[in-house]
Amino acid sequence: MKTQIDDYDMTNSVFNVRPGLSSEEALVNASELLASASVMANEQAFASSGSQRLQTFGLAQLIENAQLLVNDALRKTPPAAI
Template identity: 70%
Template sequence: MKIHPIDDEFATSVFSVKPGLSSEEALVNASELLASASAIANEQAFAASGTHRLQTFGLAQIIENAGLLVNAALDKIDPASTRPV
């Protein structure tokens, strides 16, 4: 995967990642964000009905799968740590 630097003149994001952030710190934060997104998606799915409910449960499953991948990567960095699911 090639990564191209973003031209600051055209950047639209208000937020940025802390320079020097370690892979472990980035993955831990991503894991926590995904856990929060999963909780929100599941709560919304239970409150919904019909097609919207199914779509939201599908979204929750995608978020959960992403969290599993992030946690698997974290386990390779620090196998003794515990993280949110």
């Protein structure tokens, strides 16, 4: 029986996570991506009006919530040994 990772066909993915990537590195990168997405969503919301503005602010809030969770997990992750 194949493992869950083996079942995933990597050839169908455009981007892959580097093998051996530590949890700390993954969380740091996720935090940076979420920070960028938050800035883009907020800028788009301020440039919009009506229901599009409200939807974009809602999206920005979801991104910020995810960023808080990632940052909390990062704080709880012991530093990687060098």
